[in-house]
Amino acid sequence: MVITANLPRWMSRSCGALAIAGLVVLLPTLKLSASVLVSPTVVFVTDKNPTGRMTLMNLGDKDMEVNIHFSFGLPVSDSLGKVRVVFQDSAVTDPRSALDWIRAFPRTVIIAPGASQTVRIMARPPGGLPDGEYWARIMVRSQAVANKVPRAGRADEIVTHLNMIMQTAIMFKYRTGDLVSNLELVGATATLEDTTVTVMIDLENRGNVSYMGVLQCWLRDNQGNEVDFYRANIAVYRGMRRRVDLSGITTEDKLPFTVEFRISSEERTDVAATDMIVGNKISYSVAVE
Amino acid sequence: MADGVANGPSTATVLTMITATASQNLNFGQIFGGTPKSMGYNKDDSSAIFTVTGQPSAGINLELILPEYLSLANGSARMPVIFSTTDAAIDTTTVTPSTVGAGNGWINRNPHSLPAAVIGSGGTTKLYLGGKVVPSVDQKAGSYSGDIVLSVSYTGS
Numbered sequence: 001m002v003i004t005a006n007l008p009r010w011m012s013r014s015c016g017a018l019a020i021a022g023l024v025v026l027l028p029t030l031k032l033s034a035s036v037l038v039s040p041t042v043v044f045v046t047d048k049n050p051t052g053r054m055t056l057m058n059l060g061d062k063d064m065e066v067n068i069h070f071s072f073g074l075p076v077s078d079s080l081g082k083v084r085v086v087f088q089d090s091a092v093t094d095p096r097s098a099l100d101w102i103r104a105f106p107r108t109v110i111i112a113p114g115a116s117q118t119v120r121i122m123a124r125p126p127g128g129l130p131d132g133e134y135w136a137r138i139m140v141r142s143q144a145v146a147n148k149v150p151r152a153g154r155a156d157e158i159v160t161h162l163n164m165i166m167q168t169a170i171m172f173k174y175r176t177g178d179l180v181s182n183l184e185l186v187g188a189t190a191t192l193e194d195t196t197v198t199v200m201i202d203l204e205n206r207g208n209v210s211y212m213g214v215l216q217c218w219l220r221d222n223q224g225n226e227v228d229f230y231r232a233n234i235a236v237y238r239g240m241r242r243r244v245d246l247s248g249i250t251t252e253d254k255l256p257f258t259v260e261f262r263i264s265s266e267e268r269t270d271v272a273a274t275d276m277i278v279g280n281k282i283s284y285s286v287a288v289e
Numbered sequence: 290m291a292d293g294v295a296n297g298p299s300t301a302t303v304l305t306m307i308t309a310t311a312s313q314n315l316n317f318g319q320i321f322g323g324t325p326k327s328m329g330y331n332k333d334d335s336s337a338i339f340t341v342t343g344q345p346s347a348g349i350n351l352e353l354i355l356p357e358y359l360s361l362a363n364g365s366a367r368m369p370v371i372f373s374t375t376d377a378a379i380d381t382t383t384v385t386p387s388t389v390g391a392g393n394g395w396i397n398r399n400p401h402s403l404p405a406a407v408i409g410s411g412g413t414t415k416l417y418l419g420g421k422v423v424p425s426v427d428q429k430a431g432s433y434s435g436d437i438v439l440s441v442s443y444t445g446s
Contacts, residue, residue, distance in 0.1 A: 036308070038306065041306065041443055060310070075444040083348060085442050139440075157319060158320040158321070158322065158430055160434065160435075161432055162315045162356075162435055164437055166311055166339070166438075167309070167439065168442070171443075232346070233445030270305045
């Protein structure tokens with residue numbers, strides 16, 4: 001696995017490039033006809049260092065045209081606890097939107113097979129922003145250059161060609177002033193139906209940054225034996241209802257069941273420690289109804 | 290400790306990345322005027338295949354932007370293309386379009402509203418897509434094209 005650890009900034013960048021090269025080797029064997037790797041998946045910048053960097057690498061065997069534009073879209077949940085991201089390219093009124101004051105350099109690039117390209121993301125925020133975090137999505141749209149050339153068909157045939165365009169939405173976070181990461185547990189329920197326990201967890205962000213953490217759930221029988229376990233990275237920007245389905249119940253498991261869950265921002269391994277705003281921990285248990 | 294070997298703190302960060310690949314185009318083959326042609330998501334050599342590689346088990350959001358019609362390069366004619374509510378499947382175990390089942394992810398899904406998904410435990414998830422073209426009786430011959438856009442994002446960051 002690729003690791004960077006407490007290195008000088010210039011060395012981290014070099015290792016980052018090497019790390020991506022290593023990742024390429026580690027990737028499963030794919031038909032990489034038109035493929036672009038994007039790293040990192042969150043770009044953090046601050047008022048003191050308002051320029052972020054992102055690396056794009058063409059893993060395929062064709063020239064790829066890559067376009068960068070911006071959008072706005074936060075993970076939100078519905079009443080069933082399913083998390084989605086809905087993108088909005090214009091008329092964004094969210095006061096935490098950074099959409100109007102970030103730029104990418106370059107915005108369009110053609111990357112040869114095996115080559116990589118660094119893209120800088122620069123923030124020029126308006127003055128007087130309240131402390132906290134501001135967000136946007138960096139949309140990395142890629143397609144094979146060959147796809148843009150119309151295909152000729154025989155004069156008497158009807159044929160089709162569908163251009164496959166991939167778009168990766170990377171989170172952008174700009175931070176300024178005093179930052180607070182604080183998550184409140186608003187409520188939790190656990191219900192058993194057949195052999196599945198459905199846990200609904202309602203959360204509310206009380207800080208001024210997105211709460212990035214790890215949600216872990218344990219389903220236990222009345223002896224404390226672990227029946228099932230779930231773990232997921234979560235990001236809570238405002239309110240969120242999170243659904244977790246736990247299963248694996250057998251006739252040998254003893255009622256009643258309990259679900260224990262823990263949310264902590266200290267267990268994220270996918271975000272550099274220097275970029276983490278460590279927040280509170282939540283531990284809770286709920287009886288299964 | 291041997292000379293020249295430096296040990297640092299053990300805290301480590303896995304470098305995150307995401308890779309999106311257009312692995313196979315949706316291919317309707319030859320089309321005849323007046324005869325609609327369907328292609329299921331379960332055709333190994335003809336269904337569209339998108340491959341997403343990233344952090345194992347991480348939650349992802351998949352969103353397709355689909356064309357309503359395909360058109361000739363000069364814009365002189367167009368042909369409707371339809372994506373029904375069961376034309377997509379998401380495969381987190383990387384089997385094949387023809388063998389994907391409910392136990393491999395999500396099947397018979399609406400491509401206009403894909404379910405919340407995850408990267409497979411092996412680090413890869415595939416999206417299979419079918420569709421239908423509806424040529425008119427007097428459909429002009431030629432090569433019709435359109436764009437299918439797949440947006441991918443992590444939901445946990």
